C-alpha cells in the first residue's frame with residue numbers, strides 16, 4: 098500500500114470533526130474546510146473526532162478557554178466565576194481511551210484557536226482575566242503530539258499557505274510509505290530500499306541529515322533493528338519538517354543531472370542547467386526544471402534514478418510544485 102506516484106490509495110488522516118463539517122462546535126455549527134473536503138479528501142481518508150463531544154460536553158455548550166499557568170493550563174468555561182474549576186480531567190477522559198486509534202493515522206489536521214484542538218498560539222488567561230503573553234497548545238492537540246511526536250500534524254488554517262501545505266502533504270506520504278514499506282514487516286534490507294528511494298527528497302530538506310543518515314545506515318546493520326528503525330524514522334521526519342529551499346532543490350536537480358553526463362549532449366545539459374538556475378533565482382516554479390529533467394531521466398536514466406521518490410513524492414495533480 099505504498100504510494101507517492103499518483104496511485105489512488107487513500108491515506109488515513111485524522112481531522113477535527115468541525116472541519117469535516119460536523120455540527121459539533123460550541124454554537125452547534127461547523128467550520129467545514131473546503132480545502133480538506135474538496136481537495137485533500139481525494140487522497141486522504143479523513144477520520145473525524147471531536148474531543149469535546151467525546152468528553153460529553155454536549156452541543157451546543159458554553160465556550161471554554163485555557164486558564165492558569167502557561168506550563169499547566171486548565172480548561173474552564175469562559176464565563177466561569179469558580180476559581181477552582183477544571184474541566185481538563187473530563188476532556189482528557191474523553192480522548193484517553195481513543196488515543197490508540199490514532200496509531201493507524203499518517204497525519205492529523207486540527208482546528209485553530211481551540212482550547213482543545215489548537216496546535217499553537219492558544220491564549221492562556223491569568224486569574225485576573227488577561228492573557229499571558231506566552232501562548233500554548235490546546236489540551237487534545239498537546240496530548241496527540243506527545244503520544245505521536247513524529248505524526249505530521251498541522252492546523253487547517255496554515256494549510257492555506259502553499260509551502261506549509263506542500264510540506265505537510267510530503268510528510269504525510271513519507272509517514273505512510275514508511276509504515277507500509279518498512280514497519281509492516283521490517284528488515285534491514287527494506288529500510289535500505291526505503292532510504293534509497295527517499296535519498297534526494299531528504300537531500301532537498303536537509304543536507305546534514307542526508308549525510309548523517311547515509312553514514313548511520315552504513316554502520317547500523319549490527320545494531321538491533323527496532324532501535325535502527327526508531328532512530329532513522331525520527332531523523333527523517335524531523336528533517337522533512339523543515340521545508341526544502343530553492344537552493345537545496347537546485348543542488349538536488351544538478352546532482353540528478355550528473356546521472357546524464359554520458360548520455361545527454363553537452364548543449365542539452367547546459368540548457369537544463371540554465372533552467373535550474375532560473376528556478377533557483379525565483380523566476381520559474383519547481384515543476385519546470387523537474388519536468389524537463391525527468392523527460393531525459395525517463396529516456397536515459399538508470400532504474401535507480403528513475404525510481405527516486407523525489408520526482409513525485411505526492412500525487413502530481415495536487416499541483417504542489419507549480420507555484421512560484
Ligand code: SF4
Nearest residue numbers: 114115147208211214
Ligand atoms: S473540540 Fe475540536 S473538533 Fe470539537 S468543535 Fe472544538 S475545534 Fe472542533
